[in-house]
Amino acid sequence: xxxxxxxxxxxxxxxxxxxxxxxxxxxxxxxxxxxxxxxxxxxxxxxxxxxxxxxxxxxxxxxxxxxxxxxxxxxxxxxxxxxxxxxxxxxxxxxxxxxxxxxxxxxxxxxxxxxxxxxxxxxxxxxxxxxxxxxxxxxxxxxxxxxxxxxxxxxxxxxxxxxxxxxxxxxxxxxxxxxxxxxxxxxxxxxxxxxxxxxxxxxxxxxxxxxxxxxxxxxxxxxxxxxxxxxxxxxxxxxxxxxxxxxxxxxxxxxxxxxxxxxxxxxxxxxxxxxxxxxxxxxxxxxxxxxxxxxxxxxxxxxxxxxxxxxxxxxxxxxxxxxxxxxxxxxxxxxxxxxxxxxxxxxxxxxxxxxxxxxxxxxxxxxxxxxxxxxxxxxxxxxxxxxxxxxxxxxxxxxxxxxxxxx
Amino acid sequence: xxxxxxxxxxxxxxxxxxxxxxxxxxxxxxxxxxxxxxxxxxxxxxxxxxxxxxxxxxxxxxxxxxxxxxxxxxxxxxxxxxxxxxxxxxxxxxxxxxxxxxxxxxxxxxxxxxxxxxxxxxxxxxxxxxxxxxxxxxxxxxxxxxxxxxxxxxxxxxxxxxxxxxxxxxxxxxxxxxxxxxxxxxxxxxxxxxxxxxxxxxxxxxxxxxxxxxxxxxxxxxxxxxxxxxxxxxxxxxxxxxxxxxxxxxxxxxxxxxxxxxxxxxxxxxxxxxxxxxxxxxxxxxxxxxx
Amino acid sequence: xxxxxxxxxxxxxxxxxxxxxxxxxxxxxxxxxxxxxxxxxxxxxxxxxxxxxxxxxxxxxxxxxxxxxxxxxxxxxxxxxxxxxxxxxxxxxxxxxxxxxxxxxxxxxxxxxxxxxxxxxxxxxxxxxxxxxxxxxxxxxxxxxxxxxxxxxxxxxxxxxxxxxxxxxxxxxxxxxxxxxxxxxxxxxxxxxxxxxxxxxxxxxxxxxxxxxxxxxxxxxxxxxxxxxxxxxxxxxxxxxxxxxxxxxxxxxxxxxxxxxxxxxxxxxxxxxxxxxxxxxxxxxxxxxxx
Numbered sequence: 004x005x006x007x008x009x010x011x012x013x014x015x016x017x018x019x020x021x022x023x024x025x026x027x028x029x030x031x032x033x034x035x036x037x038x039x040x041x042x043x044x045x046x047x048x049x050x051x052x053x054x055x056x057x058x059x060x061x062x063x064x065x066x067x068x069x070x071x072x073x074x075x076x077x078x079x080x081x082x083x084x085x086x087x088x089x090x091x092x093x094x095x096x097x098x099x100x101x102x103x104x105x106x107x108x109x110x111x112x113x114x115x116x117x118x119x120x121x122x123x124x125x126x127x128x129x130x131x132x133x134x135x136x137x138x139x140x141x142x143x144x145x146x147x148x149x150x151x152x153x154x155x156x157x158x159x160x161x162x163x164x165x166x167x168x169x170x171x172x173x174x175x176x177x178x179x180x181x182x183x184x185x186x187x188x189x190x191x192x193x194x195x196x197x198x199x200x201x202x203x204x205x206x207x208x209x210x211x212x213x214x215x216x217x218x219x220x221x222x223x224x225x226x227x228x229x230x231x232x233x234x235x236x237x238x239x240x241x242x243x244x245x246x247x248x249x250x251x252x253x254x255x256x257x258x259x260x261x262x263x264x265x266x267x268x269x270x271x272x273x274x275x276x277x278x279x280x281x282x283x284x285x286x287x288x289x290x291x292x293x294x295x296x297x298x299x300x301x302x303x304x305x306x307x308x309x310x311x312x313x314x315x316x317x318x319x320x321x322x323x324x325x326x327x328x329x330x331x332x333x334x335x336x337x338x339x340x341x342x343x344x345x346x347x348x349x350x351x352x353x354x355x356x357x358x359x360x361x362x363x364x365x366x367x368x369x370x371x372x373x374x375x376x377x378x379x380x381x382x383x384x385x386x387x388x389x390x391x392x393x394x395x396x397x398x399x400x401x402x403x404x405x406x407x408x409x410x
Numbered sequence: 411x412x413x414x415x416x417x418x419x420x421x422x423x424x425x426x427x428x429x430x431x432x433x434x435x436x437x438x439x440x441x442x443x444x445x446x447x448x449x450x451x452x453x454x455x456x457x458x459x460x461x462x463x464x465x466x467x468x469x470x471x472x473x474x475x476x477x478x479x480x481x482x483x484x485x486x487x488x489x490x491x492x493x494x495x496x497x498x499x500x501x502x503x504x505x506x507x508x509x510x511x512x513x514x515x516x517x518x519x520x521x522x523x524x525x526x527x528x529x530x531x532x533x534x535x536x537x538x539x540x541x542x543x544x545x546x547x548x549x550x551x552x553x554x555x556x557x558x559x560x561x562x563x564x565x566x567x568x569x570x571x572x573x574x575x576x577x578x579x580x581x582x583x584x585x586x587x588x589x590x591x592x593x594x595x596x597x598x599x600x601x602x603x604x605x606x607x608x609x610x611x612x613x614x615x616x617x618x619x620x621x622x623x624x625x626x627x628x629x630x631x632x633x634x635x636x637x638x639x640x641x642x643x644x645x646x647x648x649x650x651x652x653x654x655x656x657x658x659x660x661x662x663x664x665x666x667x668x669x670x671x672x673x674x675x676x677x678x679x680x681x682x683x684x685x686x687x688x689x690x691x692x693x694x695x696x697x698x699x700x701x
Numbered sequence: 702x703x704x705x706x707x708x709x710x711x712x713x714x715x716x717x718x719x720x721x722x723x724x725x726x727x728x729x730x731x732x733x734x735x736x737x738x739x740x741x742x743x744x745x746x747x748x749x750x751x752x753x754x755x756x757x758x759x760x761x762x763x764x765x766x767x768x769x770x771x772x773x774x775x776x777x778x779x780x781x782x783x784x785x786x787x788x789x790x791x792x793x794x795x796x797x798x799x800x801x802x803x804x805x806x807x808x809x810x811x812x813x814x815x816x817x818x819x820x821x822x823x824x825x826x827x828x829x830x831x832x833x834x835x836x837x838x839x840x841x842x843x844x845x846x847x848x849x850x851x852x853x854x855x856x857x858x859x860x861x862x863x864x865x866x867x868x869x870x871x872x873x874x875x876x877x878x879x880x881x882x883x884x885x886x887x888x889x890x891x892x893x894x895x896x897x898x899x900x901x902x903x904x905x906x907x908x909x910x911x912x913x914x915x916x917x918x919x920x921x922x923x924x925x926x927x928x929x930x931x932x933x934x935x936x937x938x939x940x941x942x943x944x945x946x947x948x949x950x951x952x953x954x955x956x957x958x959x960x961x962x963x964x965x966x967x968x969x970x971x972x973x974x975x976x977x978x979x980x981x982x983x984x985x986x987x988x989x990x991x992x
Binding site: 434500525630661682685 | 711719720722723726727729730731732733734736737753754802805806808809810812813818821823824825826827828829830831832833834835836837838839840843862863865866867869870871874875877878894908909911912915916919922923940943944947948956959960962963964966967970971974975978981982983
Binding site for chain 1: 745749750772773774775776777778834837838841842844845850851926929930934941944945946947948954
């Protein structure tokens with residue numbers, strides 16, 4: 004008995020010493036209070052298993068990419084980088100700088116448990132090169148429930164109903180659509196309209212395949228008309244306004260609705276509001292349901308150091324742990340990337356998102372994930388030009404979009 | 411040999427050559443590398459597949475780049491002239507032994523000290539018609555007062571000029587102030603004897619004697635025009651639309667966020683050429699003076 | 702008496718006009734600061750209700766406390782405090798070294814009266830127009846070759862080298878205006894170039910040293926990108942934490958904490974501005990010529 008205990012203790016000590024040689028240096032940009040909490044969920048679980056975590060935070064995606072690529076070029080690669088499965092990831096993978104996680108994937112059966120869209124996004128030429136931390140989506144609309152009640156409307160289920168609701172809100176003296184003035188906010192409204200009119204199949208044709216034929220579709224003109232129409236429902240303070248300040252208009256009851264990704268939920272929660280009580284959420288209404296996913300992932304650069312490889316393995320298992328996935332989603336306001344997890348703990352907005360993500364054929368990659376950085380940037384430039392220049396016609400807009408996206 | 415070497419060490423030539431070597435390696439090394447990159451088709455990571463001058467052609471075709479360059483000229487002229495005038499006036503006034511000089515000097519300099527992301531936000535709030543100066547004046551009773559440049563695509567660039575002068579006038583002030591304090595005291599005595607009005611003394615005697623000082627200011631302000639980035643991001647982020655985009659922001663955006671290393675490199679090279687062009691008058695006068 | 706007419710000899714009307722202009726300018730400079738200070742002591746409830754420019758309903762120093770010691774900057778939530786020491790350790794030696802290097806290089810260039818030296822100055826100037834982003838990869842490569850990438854001396858080296866065009870320009874243009882007799886007199890007595898620089902030239906350069914030190918301190922203290930990339934995890938300056946607090950794009954925003962953080966981070970620079978005035982002296986160059 005005693006020997007047994009002794010053996011066990013020494014075995015545990017052995018594991019501990021092995022574990023202490025697991026180190027990750029994480030280049031990441033989750034620096035706000037809720038993001039930090041989410042990253043700590045992962046880090047705490049990782050550290051509890053004996054890993055060492057060196058944190059290398061910077062303010063945003065751009066600076067993270069700048070720091071990570073500089074470090075790779077300078078021979079001091081971080082062991083994990085937070086990013087999105089977009090062009091930058093493809094570029095790093097193409098250059099052979101990212102570790103393939105196929106062994107872990109096969110051993111853990113991730114092909115079965117990840118949402119198909121997500122698995123597709125993190126796989127480059129057959130290699131799994133990234134691990135999803137959670138999924139957000141672009142095409143949400145947030146609304147003030149008090150205003151909806153006052154003017155007597157329900158959550159719209161079609162574009163017509165959406166604009167009918169906006170008319171009612173405007174008639175009651177409120178700003179119907181709170182729109183911020185940053186180009187990346189403006190482009191969402193346009194892409195929401197395209198996705199809603201065209202559905203996931205059409206979306207994939209123009210954003211992923213970038214097919215010329217699909218880009219000729221008159222549907223795009225209609226999308227630009229609707230985009231322009233939204234301007235009638237905004238206020239004069241819109242240009243230059245940040246998205247948070249814009250969300251605030253919905254929180255304080257100045258405005259009825261806002262087009263914004265589900266990170267907006269954090270603002271409502273920070274103001275002490277509860278989903279379903281003071282504010283509500285719905286995915287942009289559409290005949291064919293669609294969900295434009297933005298995914299947060301870790302990629303693991305090749306470091307060539309055993310200690311870091313061991314750290315990467317441990318971090319990978321930690322991130323993909325179903326329990327951790329749910330916890331991160333709950334804290335961050337995102338949706339778990341695994342479809343086999345217990346969703347009962349999620350709020351009503353996250354539950355709607357998880358359901359959409361889990362339904363085959365509904366989820367698509369948002370422009371941010373689907374397009375290379377340069378194209379996405381051109382799309383944003385084009386959308387903001389259209390938005391601020393009332394003389395530009397919908398036909399001209401559609402033609403400009405074609406110019407950007409056509410190969 | 412060692413003796414010769416030792417002697418060289420104490421000559422200006424050696425110092426200049428040593429420093430220049432460092433500058434050449436880092437700055438010209440970078441310029442050379444950037445030029446090479448501008449001839450390739452690289453995205454995020456440097457790649458060496460050459461495509462000639464395609465990137466430059468693409469730039470000339472890029473509406474945002476063209477708008478950026480035009481903006482830079484308009485902005486640059488107004489900003490440099492405005493900063494020079496305001497900075498010089500402040501320096502002259504501070505040079506008269508006024509009470510509270512330290513406090514005034516700190517007030518005029520503080521814009522350099524505080525994070526631009528935050529002061530830019532302060533300006534944005536002030537200039538936002540729905541909450542800022544316009545709203546305040548209207549609350550005081552002038553209902554028709556309009557000051558909404560920030561939200562007008564054809565005016566927003568002037569708000570950047572105002573905020574940038576605010577940011578850089580202190581820099582001019584302190585350089586000019588240092589120059590004024592080094593002016594020979596006898597010169598002032600002579601001026602006073604001649605009974606020349608003070609403003610004429612400055613314009614005709616003192617400032618012309620301080621040409622190198624103003625040259626420093628102009629070059630530094632130009633560098634700010636070419637490289638300035640943070641304030642634009644904080645105040646307008648290039649908007650409304652692309653009405654306040656500038657070349658530096660173009661390059662920065664394309665280096666990493668837009669993953670177009672070669673286009674950003676081409677933009678950087680053109681920015682260098684543009685700055686040489688802007689420097690030309692200054693260089694001409696500098697060289698002519700030396701003859 | 703070597704000053705221009707000062708306030709004691711000025712007519713009353715002129716004096717009033719002078720102070721009126723100074724105070725008006727001060728108000729223009731202070732406007733955004735007032736917005737920032739007011740909002741840094743406002744509870745979030747006030748800010749959410751949209752009254753950004755009105756006085757706070759109650760004054761709270763909670764945002765200052767959060768910014769200093771408990772705002773999240775990554776995994777860690779301990780405000781900007783952890784980076785303070787790093788910022789000081791990076792800034793002070795970088796400023797001292799770059800002032801000395803710029804002075805020596807600038808003096809050598811001004812002394813060396815060959816046409817060639819003017820061309821070198823031009824080549825150095827061009828360094829002021831290279832966007833930092835274009836220099837990142839080459840600099841990373843060179844520093845990693847030297848074995849100081851992501852290290853304490855690495856970041857200091859980068860600050861000194863990147864500052865060289867700037868400091869050289871200011872010193873060179875100052876020394877061009879210093880009468881030749883000073884150096885000549887020293888050389889007649891048999892002093893070497895370095896000796897002359899150290900014991901004759903530096904002591905008469907206080908004003909320009911103060912200017913360059915102020916500007917370099919400001920630039921290096923506020924630098925973010927270079928610190929992030931070249932300093933290494935153990936030496937991250939405070940601006941990295943500041944930016945992480947202020948500039949997160951998708952997290953819930955707390956402008957009051959952001960503004961408090963920016964003000965806190967600016968305090969050392971403001972102190973430098975305020976005390977620097979003491980060393981702004983008049984007429985040293987003149988005195989030296991005569992003495």
